[in-house]
Structures are given as structure tokens and as C-alpha cells.
Amino acid sequence: MLISEKMTAAINEQVGHEFAASLQYVAIGSHFASEGLSELAAKFYRQADEEREHAMRFVKYLSEAGGPLKIPAIPAPQPTFKSVEEAVRLSLDWEKTVTQQINQLMDLAVKETDYLTQTFLGWFVREQLEEVSSMDNLLKVVQRAGEKNLIYVEGYLARQGSTLIEGAEASGDS
Secondary structure, three states, X not given: OOOOHHHHHHHHHHHHHHHHHHHHHHHHHHHXXXXXXXXXHHHHHHHHHHHHHHHHHHHHHHHHHOXXXXXXXXXXXXXXXXXXXXXXXXXXXXXXXXXXHHHHHHHHHHHOOOHHHHHHHHHHHHHHHHHHHHHHHHHHHHHHHOHHHHHHHHHHHHHHHHHHHHHHHHHOOO
């Protein structure tokens, strides 16, 4: 095994956190879909897929490093929200918590002089900057629009999505 038992246990715990985030984002997307907010729903469904991909990165790393996978129990996600702002704030808080979790994993890797895991975690450290920044920006847009003007948020997300698609096509990533 290329990583310690302690690191293996910590990564297994993070796998659970990432899958829990994915399920929470599915629940948020579904809530928005039931409210007729299709762009918000699509954003959170994409976010759910991304969190699952993060979990799978950890799963594959454990496999390559020789650590056994033991996915912990995952709590049920919150299914409904009083407002769009509440759901987006929950998401921002979640991303801040994940950032702390990734930092704690990095701290452990540094403490154990585990250079393989430090290198692996570097991607997540950079990714969390984008995750927190993106969710913080969405919260600001939602707050400015207010609950009575969510159509503006939907339009903002639709324009943002088309910009992302155009960027991917221009770079050949589509």
C-alpha cells in the first residue's frame, strides 16, 4: 500500500462527503425543477454530476494507491427549501466545508510526508477555489434579483450556459 491506513480512512470519509454533496445537489436540482426553474435545476444537476466525478477521483486514487474502499453511510439530503436563496446558501456553505475537508486531507498528507497524496490533492485545492467562487457569485445574483425576480436568475444562467458551450466549441471540447 502506497498510503497509510490513516490516510486511507480519511480519503474513504471524503468519498462519502463527495457522494453526499452529489445527492444534495440532485435534491436541490429536483426542488428547482418542481418550481419550474429549469436553468437552476440544470445547474445543480450538473453540479451533482461534478461531485460524483470528484468522489470517483478519490475512489480511483485509493485503488491505485492500494487502499481498500469503504464508503461510509451517507445521510439523506435536505429535499425542500423555503427559498432559492436558502438552497444556494446551503450549497455555498457546503463548498466551504468541503474546502476545509480538502485542506485537512492536505494537512495530513504533509504531516505524513505523503508526496503522492499531496500531488493528488493539489487538483482538489485548486478546484475548491472555483467551486466556492462560483457558488458565492450565484448567491449574490440570487440576492440581487430577489425571490420575485427569479426569471432574471434563469436568464443569467441561460446566458452563462451558452457562453460555456460556445467556449467549449471554440476550444474543441464539445
